[in-house]
Every structure is written in C-alpha cells, then in structure tokens.
Amino acid sequence: QVQLVESGGGLVQAGGSLRLSCAASGRTFSMKSMGWFRQAPGKEREFVAAIRWSGSNTDYARSVKGRFTISRDNAKNTVYLQMNSLKPEDTAVYYCAASKTGWLGSSVPYDYWGQGTQVTVSS
Numbered sequence: 001q002v003q004l005v006e007s008g009g010g011l012v013q014a015g016g017s018l019r020l021s022c023a024a025s026g027r028t029f030s031m032k033s034m035g036w037f038r039q040a041p042g043k044e045r046e047f048v049a050a051i052r053w054s055g056s057n058t059d060y061a062r063s064v065k066g067r068f069t070i071s072r073d074n075a076k077n078t079v080y081l082q083m084n085s086l087k088p089e090d091t092a093v094y095y096c097a098a099s100k101t102g103w104l105g106s107s108v109p110y111d112y113w114g115q116g117t118q119v120t121v122s123s
Contacts, residue, residue, distance in 0.1 A: 032102030
C-alpha cells in the first residue's frame, strides 16, 4: 500500500500563487509516476500535471501549461505543484495520485489517491 497526503491548499486572490505538496509513504518503491488532478464543484475530475520519479519527463494539461510546475524530491518522497498566476477557474479540490506504470498523462491508470486539498481563488 501507498499513502498519499496532500497539503498546501488555501484561499488566494487571482494572480497569486500556491504550492501544493504530496507526501508519499508505504511501498513507495512501487510508484513510477505521480499525477495531480483537480475536481471543481459539479464538474468531472480533470488531469493537471504528471511527473516520473526518475528522469525529467513531465506532462501538463493545456489549461495550466506555463502557469503550473510539477516537481519532486525523491529523498523526501514528495511531489510538488507550484501554481502561479492563479485564476478563479483554478478553484477545485486538488488530488495527487500514484501510478505503477511510469506513464504520463490523463489516461494513465493511477493506483493510489490522496484525500485532496482545497484551492480557492477569489476574483
């Protein structure tokens, strides 16, 4: 089993920044890639960004490219999502997820999920 705990959410004004963290514990050696997803009220969950635990490959949703940056700290088993130039439409619960496949993108099967952290962007 792998446990994922997100933190760093909060309330921020439009144009502001937040950094989300996702700390992984348990059988972390089984994870090959990590993703961030978000779900706004009344909407389906959508892919935000993904990164492999090794190498430099990343992937981003078109809506966040150039504003969000995903990164990792292997020593801490932690993945980050730096969110800049936030917009009200970025308001959602943000979830991190772990995949055993090492693939990136929205259609990757993710095996473990965190409980989510709320991000609210005011206009």
